[in-house]
Amino acid sequence: MQYTRSERVAQGALVVVALVFAIVVAGVIFRGGGGAPGAAVPTAAPTVKPPDVKIAHDPCCAQAARFLNAGWESSAKVDRAAVTLIPDPGFACAAQVFSGGLKGSFGCAGLLRGATEYVATLALTTIDGTFKIDHKFTTMADKLTGVQWFTEFENPSGDPLACAAASCRIVQFFTAGKDPMTAEAILALGRQFNKSADPGLDPVGIATVIKRMEPRNNYHYYRYDTREDATFASVYWLLRSGKPVLVISLAGQHGPVLVGFQGAYGTYYDDPANKVSGVIVEDPQRGDMDPRTQSHRPDKYRTPGFQTGQLIGLDEWYRDEWWLGFAYQASIKMPDGTFRNVERNDGAYPTPHWGGKFVILVDDGDADWSSDKEGRVKFR
16 A cells, blocks of 8 residues: 555654653653653662761871871761771781770781882671771881971071971971971970970970970870980881971980981881881981071081981981980080089989980870870880
């Protein structure tokens, strides 16, 4: 049978109308007859909303400390927690749930490899199931980067008493990203916290003023019988904390900042793999290249390297009186020729306390311990 052109057009229109009707009917049937056009309506039961989880990891995450010790907080009560690390560190890692089930921590038993990208997968089990959270971070290399240097000679003609204060400023800016006070202002603030007659800042003054400027910092001083022990402890705490270490040098009257080391370091303090052949320091005085300040200790070389991190071999570090050539002296000679006792004098510890020791200041993470006390955290 033949159809005219107008009849074929009419038939085509009828087919199109029928097709559209079929699509609409099918859509209504398969969608259950509801929903706005184009809206996806799930056929299965909705999935359980995971809890909101916050990770507290300081410092993080571009050059994190090699000792993983982080906290977590959940919006839902957690019954169990576990953590795994990739790559596998080769020693135990674990997670804890604190009383109440809304907070906890996770970490590992030893020091992680340096300059390595890690993924910590935290698994939290609630009444609704187990939820996994990936936390990515990269551990610090053998030297911290981005440690801004500051001079102690803000007044080029002033007395060189602000070395430790300038080092506190270095720590403050690196850890908090803020620079609210000059070295002279830090010196003026910190002197009230001293537990001695030191004309600058003593170890208690240093630790306390760092805490006052940034509450997240938990610096405490540690004493050692030998320069070797103090040096290896400095490197250990640098890696464990991921923060600069202040070394009290020049027989107790200087405070350079240790920001790195040369050598190799294993997974714990007494690891036979530990080999340290040099330390990398920033120095608030010897990095100052202003000709107006060169009259202060002209016998000691200066270089811009002390602004970014100067490598000092252990021979010089142990021998030179500017560094650890001498232990902390309880009595110092003043510019007028008199002597002043700068030993700790508040009666908190038997004396001599600092005298005859090698003293360093580190962030040991001990937030519950007062800044005016000697550190109590043990090596791992």
